[in-house]
Amino acid sequence: MRHIISILLENEPGALSRVVGLFSQRNFNIETLNVAPTEDPSLSRLTVTTVGDDRVIEQITKHLNKLIDVVKLVDLTEGNHIERELMLVKVKALGAARDEVKRTADIFRAQVVDVTPSVYTVQITGDAGKLDAFVQAMAPIGILEVARTGVSGIARGDKLLTL
Template sequence: MRRIISVLLENEAGALSRVVGLFAQRNYNIETLTVAPTEDPTLSRLTLTTVGDDRKIEQITKHLNKLIEVIKVVDLSEGEHVERELMLVKVKAVGAQRAEVKRTADIFRAQVVDVTGSAYTVQVTGSSDKLDAFIRAIGELSILEVVRSGVSGLSRGEKVVSL
């Protein structure tokens, strides 16, 4: 099962490599990974998606918690949560395709953020599923390049992950 694990950690050199190293070392898989400092510059927030059964996820969270620089670990997928991913897609856009790409982008509430005579760069945000759906809708043949941010998320409601 796909899980979204959110980690609050010290914003220090080497902290990220310990997290990534842990996954490699213990044969866990990272599907997506995103990390940046928080409103408190001494802290980083890292979100990763992985796949595993309950037992594996329990081990992952326990081992993450063991890392000295890790302050908090939550499995967002355990409860109600909001998740977003951002994708930039460079799409072939010549002739009739131009209108078609624009229409598809509108349906997905995506924005065209760069335009040339032969290509559009489209920005899509949403759940990973929505981003996958956009790629299918555009059709792989017309896609020139894709970059995705990886998933970020927060739990719904009052619950927060903080110091």
């Protein structure tokens, strides 16, 4: 099963490599990885999506917690949560395809954020499934390049991941 694990990490040199190294060292999977600073300059927030049965996910969270630089973590998939990913897609936009790209983007509530005579760059946010569907829809028209941020997420309601 797919899990989304969000981690508050000390903003220290090498901290990220400890997390990434742990996954390869212990033969765990990383599907996506997203990391950026938080409102607290001493902390980064890292979100990793991974796949494994309950035993593997239990080991992943335990080993992550053991890392000294990991301050706190939550498996978002254990409760209601919001999951978002941002994707930028460059699509061939020539002739009739120009309208087709725009129409498809509208259907997905994506925005065209850059235009050249032959290329549209489209920005789309959503959960991973929506982004996959958009890629599929655009594929026949001609995708030139895809940049995805990887999943970020947060729990619904009052639940917080803070110190």
